[in-house]
Amino acid sequence: MSLDLSVDEVRVQSVISHSKIHLDHAVDHDEAVILALGYKQELKRGLSMLTTFAVAFSTLGLLPSVAGTLWYSMAYTGAAGITWVYLVAMAGIMCVALSMAEIASAFPTSGGLYYATAMLAPPKYKAFLSWFVGWSNYLTQITGGPSVGSSTAAMILALKQMTDPSYEYHKWHAFLLATSITVSCACIASMPVKWISYITRFTSLLNISFLFICWVVFLGGNTRAEQGLPKFNSNAQAWGITNMTDWPDGMAVLMSFMAAIWIMSGFDAPFHLAEESTNAEIVTPNAIVLTAALGAVLGFAFQLGMAYTIVDVTAAVEGELGQPFVSFLSQVLTRDRTIAMAALAIVLSYIMDFSSMLAASRVLYSYSRDGCIPLSRVWCRVNPYTRTPVNAVWFNWFVGECLLCLMFKGEAINAVFSFGATGAFVSFTVPIFLRITYARNTFKPGPWNLGRFSYVTGTVGCLFILLMLPVLCFPQFRGKNNTTDLMNWTSVVYWGAMLLVVLYWFAYGHTFFTGPRPNVGDLCRDEEGGNEKNEIDEVVQPVKDI
DSSP, X not given: OOEEEETGGGTOOOTTTTEEEEEXXXXXXXXXXXXXXXXXXXXXXXXXXXXXXXXXXXXXXXXXXXXXXXXXXXXXXXXXXXXXXXXXXXXXXXXXXXXXXXXXHHSOSTTHHHHHHHHHSOTTTHHHHHHHHHHHHHHHHHHXXXXXXXXXXXXXXXXXXXXXXXXXXXXXXXXXXXXXXXXHHHHHHTSOHHHHHHHHHHHHHHHHHHHHHHHHHHHHSOXXXXXXXXXXOOHHHHHOOOOOSSSOHHHHHHHHHHHHHHHTTTTTHHHHTGGGBTTHHHHHHHHHHHXXXXXXXXXXXXXXXXXXXXXXXXHHHHOTTSOHHHHHHHHHSOHHHXXXXXXXXXXXXXXXXXXXXXXXXXXXXHHHHTTOSTTHHHHXXXXXXXXXOHHHHXXXXXXXXXXXXXXXXXXXXXXXXXXXXXXXXXXXXXXXXXXXXXXXXXXXXXXXXXXXXXXXXXHHHHHHHHHHHHHTTOOSSOGGGOOTTTOOTHHHHHHHHHHHHXXXXXXXXXXXXXXXXXXXXXXXXXXXXXXXXXXXXXXXXXXXXX
């Protein structure tokens, strides 16, 4: 049986446009799209809308993310940082999410961000820009697993100290515990898609239910009345600014946006799972928008409850426990309830870790498939039994383990993990900017698109990130108050790393990397002058309903 698939009839913007793909079997719509984009279907598809969303929402890790980012919200502007400041930041972030969803529908591949950049950029710069976006996104992804793993270990040991006064903390305890966490998470990320689907559906329920339980407990079960206080704070207390920085209030508000950006930096996970999702052109953008919208709504409701119940913002930030969220819980709950709620956050942090490693492995797989990473042939190999990129999972784990060794060097570990928000949103925004500027007349939207609102959301999203890029590098304190342990290392670590990436490009990368590299060359033939025409409907079988 011989069939020809016309790339142009699939109606995607591709590196192999004006070609036909020679097939020896009928394909469904998802496989037709990925073939038309230039890639063979190597990963097994089996992720539904619910599963894709579940992975993304787990990567977002709303409860542990809120707990971990209070250093940038409540510690900068007090209660205002977790109420109206969060809402304002979400307006800009939602514009970025909507614009990304539109691009994901047009380019539903695992390496969609950098693939889209290559297709939307001017030909002269497409290789360099896709290289820059790809590395920015990958370096962000690869720090996720060890970062969350070390944070999870820190919370576990904090509970150990709370329940066992005789326990003496050592850095090697945290290292070994973080290592065991990341090893087990890498094992889960290496499983077949079907198993991962079952696990993530269950964990998405845990994410929402644990968040709700914690919210109900500190709202309804707080001890404020026993402390001689009203059940809840006044509106002025819950929405007012307490400036804890060395900057004016306006600048402190902008700096508090960092927390929302950190919390929402995982909503791109569905993009990286596009080649394992069914009906990816619709499921992927829907999962992106649902993750961002639900994260915005639930995150605001959860933090609003915190703002109305916290007893002392300053004490929570500067408390002896060393973690604002745990300090907050200890202010409003009994000791046993504090431990129980912290334990829920630990479970969700563990879920967040393996979800981050899952997304990171798909990024490495897709970039290696195009020869963007050293030893690409090894990392893009798909395990024949699990039909997942197991090599990529464990290479990422090894790099993460090397990063974890920095735990023995004090603040160095924090410097590495300061990549997060900046690296993610730079890679998010570059293709969005190209879509509304250079490619505004050539972009081929997918079935999920914003129509006339594309330019509105794209412009607002790009302006928001352009404003935030320098702000993300600002330290909380300045002058003599800005010590090495309080320094914001983003300007050094992220931009320093990207400088090395750019130097690598000019020194060697430009000699071998020309952008996305299709692997269907043996199946393609030029469509110019062809007399044969096979309608796509004769080649493509309808995708099953989800």
